[in-house]
Structure formats: C-alpha cells, structure tokens
Amino acid sequence: MKPKVIVYKKVEPEVLEYIQRTCDVVYFEGLDSLNYSEFLQELKSAQGILGSGLKVDKSLLDQAPQLKIVCNASVGYDNFDVTELSNRGIMATNTPEVLNETVADTIMGLILSTARRMPELDQLVKSGQWTSTIGEKWFGVDVHHKVLGIIGMGGIGSAVTKRARFGFDMNILYHNRSRNEEAEQKYGATYCSMEDLLKQSDFVCLMTPLTPQTENMMGEKEFKLMKESAIFINCSRGKTVDEDALVHALATGEIYAAGLDVFVQEPVNEDNPLLSMKNVVTLPHIGSATSETRLKMAMLAATNLVAGLQGEIPPTLIKTGVRVK
Template identity: 45%
Template sequence: MAQKVVVFSQINKEILEKLKKKYHVVEINPKLGDVNQQILTEVQDADGMIGAGRILNKKNLSSATRLKVISSVSVGYDNYDLEYLKQKNIYLCHTPHVLTETTADLAFTLLMSAARKVVALDQWTKAGEWKRTVSPSQFGQDIFAKKLGIIGLGNIGTAIARRGFYGFNMQILYHSRKEKPEVANAFNAQYCELDELLQQSDFIIIAVDLNADSKALIRTEHFEKMQKHAVFINIARGSVVDEQALIQALKTNQIYAAGLDVYEKEPLQESELFGLDNVITLPHIGSATAETRYKMAELAYQNLIDGLENRRPKYTVNI
C-alpha cells in the first residue's frame, strides 16, 4: 500500500503530480471547512506532510500515529511546534539557500523604492498630477556610498551586503548574535552593537530569524535612535518589529520611510500603514518568483522523499 502524504497548502503543480505518482495524496481544501479539523482527520494515518503557511502543533497533529516527516516549502519555521515534533520524532524540514538571492533582491527593491519615493511618484504621475516639475518635497535621497546597516548577517544578510558593497559602494555595518569576520572581511563590514548601528546607518535592513531573542527586537526606543533620514526595511518577520512603534515613527517623521514585506498579522487587511505615503507595503513576496518558488518546491519534495524512505533529510531543523 502506498504511503499517505497530506498536502496542507497549495504547492507547485508539477511537484504535486510527481507526488501523486508515488504516494496516496490528500489535499487540504479550505473550501471544505475547518482546515485544522481536516488536518486532524487526515493526519491520523499519514506518513508525510508538505506545504507552507499553516500553524502545525499538538492541537492539529495529536491524532498522528505514523507521521515521519513534515516538509515545509519555506525557509522560516516559526509556525511549527519544534519541541512537539522533536518529542514525536517527526522530522521538520525547510528550504534554505534557494531563496537567498531573490529575497536579497527584494530588500534592495524596497530600499531603492522607498529612498526615491517610487510608489508615491508613480501614483502622482498616473493621477495626472505631472503638470510641472517635481517640488523639493517630492525629492528622494541618494543611495550610492551611503551607510547600510544590516541586522542579521546570515545567508540573506550576506547577499544584501554584497549588493550594497559591490553595487552601490556602500559602507556596511552589521549586527548579529556573534561577529562574523570571515564573512565581513569580504565587504569591509564593521560589526556594531545594535544602538550604534541604528545611530549611524542611512539605511537599515532587518534580516534575522524570528526566535525568542529577536521577537520585538526593534521598538520605540530604537526608532528614536535612528537618523531622521533613515530608511527602514523589514524582509524578515513582522514580529521582529513593534508594528505600532513603527507606525508612530512614520507618522511623526521620526524616520524618513520604510519598506515592508512582512507584518505582525498576515495577510494584512486593515492597517494605519495603508494611509501613510512614506511606507511601501508588499504582500510577503520575498521568494515570489517563478524560478525560486519552483526550486523551493523541488527541495521540499526531496526532503519529503528522504524522510518517507527512511533517509535523514538534508535540511532538518529539529532532529
């Protein structure tokens, strides 16, 4: 009898078809009712799971009797109960590295767009307001040779530093849990304590994992330390930043602008952010290119196959 795989969110169609050829596949469908109840029912006799964007924990996995592996089509894994999965000896896998470059691209897209007021000026032009040359209030600010502060010098942070150093001749400052001279030397990057980085940087990009130490890492007192012309970019996780403190900093022009791809609550439906013209709000698209999403799905597929065939998956996070 074929092993059973529960697909708990939409995944790449080609990968889905490959799974159906090898396993008994059940797809969770929000149109059929309560998703958590569906998971609880289907996971009873499931051997593996694959998907992204769902909270998986004891509440909806407690009925599982032979689950071996959960393969997440994501690099982040803060929505999974690691301790519970470890206790049950269930592999949790993720997809690092393949989304590094495209997420770094997006960080710079937000940085440049916020600095040059791209979105606001695009809307102004389309509204037929371009009847005269732009006024000083619509001017942006230069990027070349400025100071770029990166909080979190992991794979994505390193890719951002490379772009800033080689592409824009920027002075790189960084803060992380530990110094990384082997990485920093390549970009003449200077390690700083958090307060120093915030005080000195023209542009600040958050690229940390969400964990107990990074939750609400940036709060009111941190925005108060930033320069008035600072541009703040978050491509990490929404909960790394106190969102109300950020909104207040933008409303009072404590900082110049922000570019956001992540939020405390997603999807973002209502927010004071929508009424501000000095913030760009994107719908969590850090990895959203066709090429990268396929690579992620392919890696998640391989992680799943390894777990189902009693091999240790290459990219596990809990065992």
C-alpha cells in the first residue's frame, strides 16, 4: 500500500508524476480559508507533506498522528518547529544549494538597480518627465571597485561574492558564524567583525537564515554604524531586520538607500512607509523566482519526500536529531 502524502502548493506536472509513482497524493495548488478544513481532514492520515510557508508546529502536528516527514520547497525552514518535529521523530527537509545562483542574480540586480536608481529613473522616463539631459539630481553611485560587506557567507553569499569580485572588482568583507576559507582563497574575501563590516562597507548585504539569534539583527545600532553613503540589501528574511529602524535610517540619511526582496509582513502592507520612499527598491520576494529554479526546488523537495518514506536518508535532511532507519 502506497503511503499517503499531501502536496499543498502548485508544482509542475513532472514533479507530481514523480511522487505519484510511489505515493498516493492529495493535491492542493495552495491553501486558503476555503480548503484548509479539507486539508486538515486529509492530514489525519497523511505520512508526508510537501509545500512551503505552512506553519508546522505543535498545533498542526497534533492533527497529524501518522506524519513521518515534512518537506519545504524552499531553503528557509523558519516555518518549522524543529524541536517539536525532533521530539516526535518526524524528518524535516529543505531545498538548499539549487537556488544559490538564481538568488545571487537577484541580489546583484538589487545592488545595481538601487545604486543606479533604475526603478526611479524608469518611472521618470515613462511618466514623460525626461525632458532634458539628466543632471546631478538624478545621479546614482558606482558599484565597481566598492566594498561589499556580506553578512552570512553560505552558498548564496559565496555566489554573490563571485559575481561581485570578478564582475565588478569589488572588495569583499564578510561576517559569518565561522570562517569560510574557500571564499577567502577563491575570491579574496576578508573575514571581519560585524562592527568593522558595517563601518567599512559601501554595500551591506544580509544573507542569514531567520533564527532566534538573527531576528532583528539589523537594528538602530547597526544602521548607525553604516556609512551615510552606504546601501543596505536584504534577501534573507524580513524579520532579520527591525523595519522601524530601517525606515528611520533611510528617512534621516543615516544610510543612502536600500534594496529589499523581503519584509516583516508578506505580502507587504500597503501603508508600509518603505513603499513611499524613493531611495528604496522593493521586490515581492522573488529571489528564486524563475521557472528553471522553482522546478529544481520542487523536484528536490519531492526527492526528499520519496526517499524519507522509503526508509532512505533524504538528500537535504535538516539536522533535527531524528534517526532515519
């Protein structure tokens, strides 16, 4: 008898077909108020679930007595209560690495578009306000040969470093929980303290996972340390930043600009002051949003799901202390 699994986000047909070879699949293209009660009913007999964003905590797990594995089709897993999953012997997986290059492209896009004010100037042209030669009022700042500070030198940080160093001759500073010798040797990155990174960098790129230790790690104190000419980039998670402190830093000129792909509340509230700031470039959490990369992520999540239910070690098992038989 095939194990029952729930896929609760839209996935490509080939991903669904792959799972269906070994599992009985209940498929939701997304969860909302109209189908959530049906989802909970199906959850009672499910052995695996696959999707992203769903809060998997004690209250949900209490309704899933047969669950053996939960699979995120994302690199982040702050929606998982890892301790609770570990206590119940439930495996958890995510999809790191396969999105590194695509997210790095997005980060470089934010760096360039923020520094050169591209969205603002795009609107200038489209609104018919480009009536003469562009003067200093509309100038941006150079990216090449500047100092890029990366907070979180993991796979994505390394991919950004490669682009910045070899594409734009940028000098790289980084701060991480541990030294990344490969980044130092291959790209000439220099390890330094958080304080030194903030003081010296022309661009500060935050690339850490969301944990209790990283929540609000960029706040009033950190923005005050940055140069007035510096640009802040966030493609990690919205809650790694104190948004009120960021708004204040931008409004008072403590920093020059910001490029953001993530927010504390997503989708972002329409009254969020960041949306009305001309020195802020905003994106709707599109870091990995290409068809090619999303297919790779979904297929890796499916591979994790099938492997775990067949008694194998999933390729990207999150370390929860659960032993795989």
